[in-house]
Amino acid sequence: MISIRFVTTLLGVAFTGFLVARASWITGPVDRPALLWVAIVVFLLTAWTCIFWGTPTGLRTRSVNVTVARGGERLPMWLCLVALLVAMVLPPMIAAGVGSGDLTEQYSTWYIGGLGALMTILVIRRRPWAAWSGTAVLAGWSAFLLGPLGALGLGLVGSVVWVTGAQFFTYALDRAARDTERLGELQRTASAVQAAQGGQQRERRIQIQRALAVAGPVLARTIATGGRLSPEERTDARIAEGRLRDELRGPRLLDEDVREALDAARRRGALVTVLDEGGLDGVAEEHLHAIRAELAHALRQSRSERLYIRTSPDDRVAVTVVGRASSTLGLSDEDSVDLWREIEHPVR
Template sequence: MRLRPRIVLSALGVAFTAYLGIGWQWWEGGFADHWAATAGAVALYLATSWLSIFWGQRSGEALQRGLVDDTGMTTGVGGPTLLPAWVAGLALLTAAIVPSVVWASVDEAGRTQPYATWTIGAIGALMVIVVVRRRPVVAATGIALLTLQGAVWIGLLPVLSVGLVGSIVWTAMAQLLMWSTDRASRESTQLTRLQRAASEWLASQAGRQRERRVQVQRALAVAGPVLARTIAAGGDLDTHERELARLAEGRVRDELRGRRLLDDDVRGVLEAARQRGANVTVLDEGGLDGLGERGLRAVRAELADVLRDAQSERIYIRTAPHETVAVTVVGRSREDGEDTVDLWREIALPVPAPDAEKRSAGAGR
């Protein structure tokens, strides 16, 4: 059986408070005349301590599901949660009542004896629990009330010598430990986020490197023969070879700048446009990233139809992020010495099919 840290710490808290509450030498203090009040004070202390330990604890599973905000948890989703206000108020009431009831139940000479001063350690332990449960102001107020009662019933210096200093130190150390562990938790969370961001960046860089390698391989496949011929000829190409080089350059630019727009039909019409002398520019600046393969096929088919009938001297094909337009095709030609637009076509973004929308919505849920 695997014990969780919370279970172990809670069990230790119960055992320690039980020892402080009922392990004192009650038979030596002459409590017979006030046994009911003393027993009530002990019962109040034990009930309050155990409520402070257990009440309002939420499981790590609920925090992991996002049902509870775990901001500032000492140990992430398994850390202590905020003590409910009414339990914190009960702890403050206990700190204000229990010491006075016990000290009022014994004579003046016995108030500095262990059977009467157990309340100092008991209230100190209770305030430590309150600190751990995220109520430091309540804990500080409880220690102040304990100090005030000790000064009234015993005297300030005597009460400091019989355990008040220890209770103050316990509470202060608990708060310092909470601050330290909270800071460590925040830094750990920040480090985890940085590591995740670094992993995502490395993955994206690896993807881009693979994509660049693929593009270079395609460029070499297209332009390799022309480059080899150019090198072999020392750049002295005839008219036909220069035309082949121009077409190869256009194909390479298309592969590098607008690969998502290309399929066999689009490549064919682009090649035909260049062979008739047109200057074609393809530029993909985004806007197609959210499209699936079906949407891309529709856009490419419409682009091929547009280019098949185009007669412009210069053709610009461009994609950009837009709400409704996927691709813009502009054609320009010179007529009577003036540059005019003789082609303008906007290819709309495909509308997702209803079943695809339902699947996407289901995946989102």
């Protein structure tokens, strides 16, 4: 896939190479040709350094990838100062090299387009203020050497247009990148919501299947007998009703051992209430396994007539098991509590 960074780099290299080739075609007399060649080399090294500085060699971080997608990393300040220094010394250097020659020839005025391209590169590399400062220096030197009208007619207008266009281009590109990033966040959020809804739907299907497995035989028997059930069948119906309530009110508390212990408590006549109020949210599965094992052990040892099993919001206590004796014993509410068990969170 061709990135924006690759395209802008290719355009920058091609255009600066064209300007250098144009500057190298010296068709008239000059006093110091070596000075002209030094100016060409200094410009080319500076421009290509600004173009290739910080080119990523791989996918390092997400922020780097977004920056590359927008066109490149921000240039360091010292490199911007070097570019500004080149903008200051290049026009007088070329004028000194041409000497008594014609200052309006293409080998004498190429610096207008060259420095305009260099300032455009600075804008693309996220240094607009340095670019506009260099453009002001270019305008001042070209007006001084060629005259205001001569500078405007020999390319100064085009250089200003390039820098202005690059400014609008980077602004639009940054905005598009921000919108794309925001869209990606929205898509990730939507995917997370969809996944959560899918998980909830699967959980509901599992609960429905369990409900059918528990209550299906009892309902079928009730329908078949017209509601005339034997004592054993009535007990099975009561246990089935309790199982359904457990599955709806406290599914995270349940496993096969806990379900068997709850059924055994109900078969001996105990009234059992299971309620999960969110106290186990975020608990790891291995810790849930330990909590459930301790809960099943507590239920097997219980002989209470009424059992209340609730999760706890406390950081230390995971589940509280309260057992009460039969109200027919004439005991007060406080005295009727014959079981109090706090199951703590496993050590994390």
